Amino acid sequence: xxxxxxxxxxxxxxxxxxxxxxxxxxxxxxxxxxxxxxxxxxxxxxxxxxxxxxxxxxxxxxxxxxxxxxxxxxxxxxxxxxxxxxxxxxxxxxxxxxxxxxxxxxxxxxxxxxxxxxxxxxxxxxxxxxxxxxxxxxxxxxxxxxxxxxxxxxxxxxxxxxxxxxxxxxxxxxxxxxxxxxxxxxxxxxxxxxxxxxxxxxxxxxxxxxxxxxxxxxxxxxxxxxxxxxxxxxxxxxxxxxxxxxxxxxxxxxxxxxxxxxxxxxxxxxxxxxxxxxxxxxxxxxxxxxxxxxxxxxxxxxxxxxxxxxxxxxxxxxxxxxxxxxxxxxxxxxxxxxxxxxxxxxxxxxxxxxxxxxxxxxxxxxxxxxxxxxxxxxxxxxxxxxxxxxxxxxxxxxxxxxxxxxxxxxxxxxxxxxxxxxxxxxxxxxxxxxxxxxxxxxxxxxxxxxxxxxxxxxxxxxxxxxxxxxxxxxxxx
Numbered sequence: 305x306x307x308x309x310x311x312x313x314x315x316x317x318x319x320x321x322x323x324x325x326x327x328x329x330x331x332x333x334x335x336x337x338x339x340x341x342x343x344x345x346x347x348x349x350x351x352x353x354x355x356x357x358x359x360x361x362x363x364x365x366x367x368x369x370x371x372x373x374x375x376x377x378x379x380x381x382x383x384x385x386x387x388x389x390x391x392x393x394x395x396x397x398x399x400x401x402x403x404x405x406x407x408x409x410x411x412x413x414x415x416x417x418x419x420x421x422x423x424x425x426x427x428x429x430x431x432x433x434x435x436x437x438x439x440x441x442x443x444x445x446x447x448x449x450x451x452x453x454x455x456x457x458x459x460x461x462x463x464x465x466x467x468x469x470x471x472x473x474x475x476x477x478x479x480x481x482x483x484x485x486x487x488x489x490x491x492x493x494x495x496x497x498x499x500x501x502x503x504x505x506x507x508x509x510x511x512x513x514x515x516x517x518x519x520x521x522x523x524x525x526x527x528x529x530x531x532x533x534x535x536x537x538x539x540x541x542x543x544x545x546x547x548x549x550x551x552x553x554x555x556x557x558x559x560x561x562x563x564x565x566x567x568x569x570x571x572x573x574x575x576x577x578x579x580x581x582x583x584x585x586x587x588x589x590x591x592x593x594x595x596x597x598x599x600x601x602x603x604x605x606x607x608x609x610x611x612x613x614x615x616x617x618x619x620x621x622x623x624x625x626x627x628x629x630x631x632x633x634x635x636x637x638x639x640x641x642x643x644x645x646x647x648x649x650x651x652x653x654x655x656x657x658x659x660x661x662x663x664x665x666x667x668x669x670x671x672x673x674x675x676x677x678x679x680x681x682x683x684x685x686x687x688x689x690x691x692x693x694x695x696x697x698x699x700x701x702x703x704x705x706x707x708x709x710x711x712x713x714x715x716x717x718x719x720x721x722x723x724x725x726x727x728x729x730x731x732x733x734x735x736x737x738x739x740x741x742x743x744x745x746x747x748x749x750x751x752x753x754x755x756x757x758x759x760x761x762x763x764x765x766x767x768x769x770x771x772x773x774x775x776x777x778x779x780x781x
Contacts, residue, residue: 367453381758458665483720499632667704
């Protein structure tokens with residue numbers, strides 16, 4: 305690749321990324337549907353500038369998928385690159401130091417919603433591709449791009465597309481750059497992702513809000529009823545009180561647990577710099593790694609109902625809703641967990657309240673076999689730039705489309721250039737620019753190495769991500 309590319313083009317690259325980040329492509333909010341399309345069109349235009357002869361927006365019942373194919377390079381392997389252009393809502397806005405869609409550089413960090421998740425990482429791959437183009441604007445290997453606009457909101461456009469046209473996943477490897485380093489200077493490859501079950505729990509206790517002076521003490525309160533149901537779903541210890549939820553869990557193997565214990569870890573720094581709280585919670589008999597990588601969670605994301613404006617209004621709420629999610633681990637299936645949640649809520653609901661669970665979106669947990677030779681090539685690329693191959697870790701997060709990316713048998717490489725303190729989904733999300741610049745070099749190097757060493761995809765039955773696959777682990781360097 306052109307080793308002077310980043311130093312020469314840094315100002316231009318920062319401007320281009322800032323224009324991408326300035327688009328408020330919040331997929332969960334209908335008011336931003338046009339912005340999501342603008343982000344898709346930004347990618348389409350960028351891919352055309354990069355010389356891709358095939359570029360299209362694929363429509364569906366939601367935000368479009370961007371598909372592109374680089375120039376054909378006969379005799380070279382094919383790499384499928386995935387990413388997403390949608391972002392999380394920026395709330396709470398008053399906690400942002402600079403506006404979420406006005407990208408701002410402070411102390412070598414670029415702050416904006418989507419800076420790390422995932423626009424900045426998508427941009428990193430696009431610029432790595434640009435840096436490897438030869439004098440005739442040809443890449444060193446065949447590269448196909450697929451970018452979706454519903455990863456953060458659970459849409460189905462990309463899943464519907466790949467299930468209808470699995471040939472689009474036919475490649476020698478699929479690369480997903482939507483993750484982070486384990487720690488500064490410690491690149492990572494991910495061997496498992498937790499799944500997700502996202503739902504709303506709604507309660508109605510009366511036809512209308514009531515005066516708390518006239519009816520307080522006799523009229524049921526929807527917010528109180530909802531809070532009691534939520535409290536019944538999870539003990540103070542962190543144990544989730546959904547019957548049979550834990551039975552399906554496939555625990556980590558002993559060698560995997562041993563490899564986690566070898567990872568450098570500073571509990572105080574984790575508390576101070578990442579969770580930013582005053583204590584760590586959850587099932588204390590398990591390690592922090594087990595709690596965030598190998599055990600399910602139940603979280604409450606928001607509650608609405610009653611009066612929340614300024615001043616006072618003494619009403620007994622008739623209706624209340626909570627947004628909740630469970631993170632699932634290998635062995636747990638989204639559809640089954642959803643039914644378990646519905647039954648648990650029904651058992652906790654009082655007879656005089658109308659209680660409903662609405663499943664919004666989710667996906668199964670995923671394990672990835674990291675024994676394919678493509679992972680060794682990625683290790684070589686990381687080592688050539690950072691001096692260290694990638695450590696094997698799990699992620700507590702979810703990327704629902706991962707199983708579909710392996711439909712045709714391509715190994716799925718889950719990695720990224722973020723850092724643990726990037727503030728994903730939080731105010732003041734950021735991307736360290738040093739990570740971006742080195743990431744361009746890392747993935748440019750990977751493209752060149754994979755072009756020479758990629759080889760054919762393995763047996764589809766062995767290479768595709770599957771919920772119950774064993775994990776060959778490599779201890780950290």
